Amino acid sequence: MSLCINPNCQVPENPNELVFCQACGSELLLEGRYRVVKQLGGGGFGKTYEVREAARTTGGSTSGLPQVLKVLINNQPKAVELFQREKDVLSRLHHPGIPRIEVDGYFTFFPANSQEPLHCIVMEKIEGLDLQQYMAQRGYRPISQQLALEWLHQTFTILHEVHQQQFFHRDIKPSNIMLRADGQLVLIDFGAAREMTGTYIAKQEGGQVTGIHSLGYTPPEQVNGQAVPQSDFFAMGRTFAFLLTGKPPNNMYDPYSDECRWRGYAVNLSPLIADLIDRLMARLPNQRSANTQVVLQELAEIDRTLQLSKATPPPQVPEIYQVETVVSSGSPSTPTFVNPVTLNESTGNQIPETIVNPAAAQASQPSASPTAYNPT
Incomplete structure (x- = not known):
């Protein structure tokens, strides 16, 4: 399908093989090379279309990457100034993050039976x-x-x-x-x-x-x-x-x-x-x-x-386990305690646990010997 960009056209849809709009008589092959395939958006000042460059060897069919045609439909001087400024800016900027404009991508188009031109810019279409x-x-x-x-x-x-x-x-x-x-x-x-x-x-x-x-x-x-x-x-x-x-x-x-x-x-x-x-x-x-x-x-x-x-990993803090009470297999009535367990800060290895029997610990403590009484 080929679209007519005449703002006053009542039936803009046309077959691809036509060169002039069958409803209003406006040209469909813009600048002898661009064919409009669909409208992308529009507002009070203009419309945007997807266009493709016509292949001259395939009877008017379209080929190549899709591009965007911006059409200004408001001919107020300030609107035209802003539109032309965009063309000037884009023609001087070259970056993947900025749309590319065709070297001869700016032109004016006169619809059938109109004395007012449409200002047009063809530029790279940004998909997304x-x-x-x-x-x-x-x-x-x-x-x-x-x-x-x-x-x-x-x-x-x-x-x-x-x-x-x-x-x-x-x-x-x-x-x-x-x-x-x-x-x-x-x-x-x-x-x-x-x-x-x-x-x-x-x-x-x-x-x-x-x-x-x-x-x-x-x-x-x-x-x-x-x-x-x-x-x-x-x-x-x-x-x-x-x-x-x-x-x-x-x-x-x-x-x-x-x-x-x-x-x-x-x-x-x-x-x-x-x-x-x-x-x-x-x-x-x-x-x-x-x-x-x-x-x-x-x-x-x-x-x-x-x-x-x-x-950078956070500083390692030695791990400390809580003291807990367990039941000794040798003496059910005697509690056995597990000492606090820490990690060796230099090696990261665990220091072996030490089992302490309170009774044995008490017996192992040295007892104070009574002082001998030596009568004088």
Whole structure:
């Protein structure tokens, strides 16, 4: 089946062999190479589809790996700006944790009988679940400490690539992090990303920066239109507070302290990891870690400390058995006691037990000889 992407088409389903939609007349073979096979999602600003590149030698059939087509159906200037920004950002980032965009993957498409173009981007399809879906499918059961460490390392390695290219994401949250089947995390939705340039700083000062708000994840400075690279750290910290508790950050917010009181809901979590997450989501940007390299170094140190604590056995305390009363076979009426038994600390071997008969012990004690009286 081949789908028509005309938003006004009443019957978008078409046979694969057609080049034009039989209902509205719009082209089905986009840019002469992409055929839409199914819709993946949609909202007020756009829709996403799965597309495959048509094989030119097989009569229009599709082949190759599935890709994602993002279609902007809202032509407001700000929406177009954000859409084009995502294309620009992705074309400059190269990392397994960031979707790849086709070299010529951005184009405009005019549906039949329309004067308004649809803006389109073709990019790598990320197979898997986003972390919001992942948590929902496991009943919002918190992830383990070990998995949290692994995912923290992955996400900050991805974020390091983004920040090194002078971008910051501005919309990190569980639904914008995908989990592949092989365990690799992928950061998606770069439409809100910004480049840290003089122009951006000037726009901040003039109040011209578009606000991107995600309830519970957006830091205070970003709400006020003053996002900085450390704003991504706040959102990442809130994301991991959610993953480690199964509770949305706003459900743990304390208005009296203006803090997310999440630690009481996390189980079996090292204070080292909890302290790092608290630093990431400190209220002020200058109270957070300085940059992604610092965070990665902190994670490496935490991992070394935790591994060392596993490898170092606890100090051995000599085992002491309680004194107990047993009945001697030789004299049923005479109690026999077992001395306390310890382990030899240097060899680890048990010191043999000593059986003591109270009567025999008393008899073996030296008796005091009476002093002889010598008359003078």
